[in-house]
Amino acid sequence: xxxxxxxxxxxxxxxxxxxxxxxxxxxxxxxxxxxxxxxxxxxxxxxxxxxxxxxxxxxxxxxxxxxxxxxxxxxxxxxxxxxxxxxxxxxxxxxxxxxxxxxxxxxxxxxxxxxxxxxxxxxxxxxxxxxxxxxxxxxxxxxxxxxxxxxxxxxxxxxxxxxxxxxxxxxxxxxxxxxxxxxxxxxxxxxxxxxxxxxxxxxxxxxxxxxxxxxxxxxxxxxxxxxxxxxxxxxxxxxxxxxxxxxxxxxxxxxxxxxxxxxxxxxxxxxxxxxxxxxxxxxxxxxxxxxxxxxxxxxxxxxxxxxxxxxxxxxxxxxxxxxxxxxxxxxxxxxxxxxxxxxxxxxxxxxxxxxxxxxxxxxxxxxxxxxxxxxxxxxxxxxxxxxxxxxxxxxxxxxxxxxxxxxxxxxxxxxxxxxxxxxxxxxxxxxx
Numbered sequence: 001x002x003x004x005x006x007x008x009x010x011x012x013x014x015x016x017x018x019x020x021x022x023x024x025x026x027x028x029x030x031x032x033x034x035x036x037x038x039x040x041x042x043x044x045x046x047x048x049x050x051x052x053x054x055x056x057x058x059x060x061x062x063x064x065x066x067x068x069x070x071x072x073x074x075x076x077x078x079x080x081x082x083x084x085x086x087x088x089x090x091x092x093x094x095x096x097x098x099x100x101x102x103x104x105x106x107x108x109x110x111x112x113x114x115x116x117x118x119x120x121x122x123x124x125x126x127x128x129x130x131x132x133x134x135x136x137x138x139x140x141x142x143x144x145x146x147x148x149x150x151x152x153x154x155x156x157x158x159x160x161x162x163x164x165x166x167x168x169x170x171x172x173x174x175x176x177x178x179x180x181x182x183x184x185x186x187x188x189x190x191x192x193x194x195x196x197x198x199x200x201x202x203x204x205x206x207x208x209x210x211x212x213x214x215x216x217x218x219x220x221x222x223x224x225x226x227x228x229x230x231x232x233x234x235x236x237x238x239x240x241x242x243x244x245x246x247x248x249x250x251x252x253x254x255x256x257x258x259x260x261x262x263x264x265x266x267x268x269x270x271x272x273x274x275x276x277x278x279x280x281x282x283x284x285x286x287x288x289x290x291x292x293x294x295x296x297x298x299x300x301x302x303x304x305x306x307x308x309x310x311x312x313x314x315x316x317x318x319x320x321x322x323x324x325x326x327x328x329x330x331x332x333x334x335x336x337x338x339x340x341x342x343x344x345x346x347x348x349x350x351x352x353x354x355x356x357x358x359x360x361x362x363x364x365x366x367x368x369x370x371x372x373x374x375x376x377x378x379x380x381x382x383x384x385x386x387x388x389x390x391x392x393x394x395x396x397x398x399x400x401x402x403x404x405x406x407x408x409x410x411x412x413x414x415x416x417x418x419x420x421x422x423x424x425x426x427x428x429x430x431x432x
Contacts, residue, residue: 001100005079010035013338014095014104016085018045018068020324021305022110024331030075032339037102039095041084043068046133047392049324050401052173054136056180057144058408061133063400066393085111088275090298106300108334109287113268113306113322116284126246127264130173142261151195161258163201166249168241169266170207171214172359175224177263178205179362182231187412203233204257208240208266213367215321216357220367223376227361241266268322270307282309286319291349293334304330310350320352324391329353360384363409 011034015022018040026038047064054061072078087096088107095102115129128139146162153159165181167174181203189198205212205228211221212228212235228235236251241262243250249257269285280297282288286309288296293308295301305327309319320326329352337347356370358380366380385405392398407413 003081003083003097003100003102005037005081005102006035008035008077010077011105011342012037012103013106013108014039014102015108015110016040016095017110017112017305017307018042019048019110019112019305019327021112021327021331022108023068023071024328025108025110025304025335026072026078028332028335029338030072030078032335033342034077034338036075036078037104038068038072038078038080039083039085039097039102040068040080041082043080043082045071045393047397048131049388049391051130051133051136052177052180054133055130055139055143055177056184057140058180059401059404061137063397063404064392065133066397071393085273087273088301090275090301093300104300106338107302109272109295109301109303109307110305110327110331111271111273111307112327114271115264116267116269117264118267120243122243122245123241123262123264126244127168127262129264130177131268139261139263146260147189147193147196151193157258160200160202161247161260163196164257164259165201165203165261165263166241166257166259167203167205167263167265169264170205170209170212170235170237171265172357174205174207174263174265175212175228175359175361177265178203178228178233178235179231179360179365182228182233183362186231191413204236204259205233206236206239206241206251208238210238212237213359216359216367217369217374219374220359220369220376223367224359224361227365227367227376231362268306270309272307282311282319284309284319292337292347293330293350302334304334313352315354316352321357323357325355326352358384358387363412 013034014037015026016039018038023045026036029036044065044067050064053059068080083097083099085095085097093104115131117124130136150159150162167178185198185201212224213221239251239253241249242252244262249259249262277297280288280295287303287307289303289308289310293302295303306322333350340347354371358368360366360381364378364381366384367376368380368383389398
């Protein structure tokens with residue numbers, strides 16, 4: 001059975017994934033002479049850099065999500081289907097999905113990345129990832145729910161397990177979560193939970209390497225560590241988590257920490273599906289691509305963003321960093337390549353322009369690395385705010401996020417601390 005999509009004499013480009021790369025590509029091709037089919041398991045685009053603010057009750061989910069159909073209103077050659085791709089059949093130029101078969105003339109894989117637990121099943125079962133809006137909401141519920149339970153627990157050791165939080169991974173996500181939690185502990189929780197001694201709450205960040213923010217400058221890494229330590233975050237370097245049973249975190253050196261919440265921000269790997277030849281899959285479960293973003297060994301199949309691994313670049317011998325800027329630039333490049341190819345014009349190769357990297361560490365503090373210089377502190381924080389606000393889709397989202405940030409800055413108080421649980425229908429009792 002085929003998915004019901006209008007047949008056309010236009011070449012069909014199927015894009016799998018509505019993240020930064022897939023959305024940029026579809027946006028640039030929306031008015032081109034192609035039929036565009038966008039497949040995604042959600043009906044919205046998610047702004048991943050701000051997931052942690054949803055988890056920390058700083059933003060509502062709708063502020064960082066944008067409906068895909070709203071984005072393409074009026075574009076008659078763009079078709080959106082909400083489904084997952086389960087397999088590719090490159091020999092037949094088609095995809096398998098739960099809704100049916102999707103044929104393609106050109107296929108673009110922009111599925112992004114999943115949380116990488118490095119094969120540790122226990123960690124995968126018990127740790128809390130944050131790669132989607134729903135996972136961010138779940139984390140928010142867990143944090144608030146555990147603090148509610150804490151008020152009724154008299155045993156000090158048991159209570160400590162509920163209130164302490166461990167974050168694994170010292171990249172931008174881990175650092176931003178740690179800083180946000182420290183701010184919440186200092187300014188929010190004492191007002192919400194006056195019965196709780198918030199000074200007992202420990203926030204622990206574990207990084208396997210010898211510095212935070214790998215890939216950023218040494219200056220940024222040192223300043224991030226300094227900012228976190230001033231916020232009383234316990235930072236553990238040169239150690240890694242080896243197991244977690246839901247109660248006890250065990251590290252490589254044998255040290256243990258009691259915590260019911262382990263936030264996993266330690267790594268990602270490409271989110272690919274069945275059907276790709278083994279020699280097309282590289283380290284990190286990423287698809288190997290050439291300098292035109294074509295998957296090696298496959299005809300008319302491309303990969304963009306986090307799921308793509310372009311080798312042979314002197315500046316990035318292990319592939320480009322898995323960040324939004326790479327994804328958007330790849331999407332823009334490939335759209336231009338499709339348009340130029342259709343017009344019979346020559347197509348160049350992809351070249352990544354590094355615009356810099358940044359991370360925020362709580363209120364008024366951030367680190368920014370630009371290609372020509374680095375800076376930290378309040379001005380860096382303002383730059384971080386502006387860049388992320390600018391990249392958000394939709395005027396409403398920009399306005400809502402700006403208002404939330406302004407309110408939080410003035411009052412030191414978020415207003416979104418709601419525990420929103422999914423409704424579970426009651427089980428029907430079996431009649432005897």
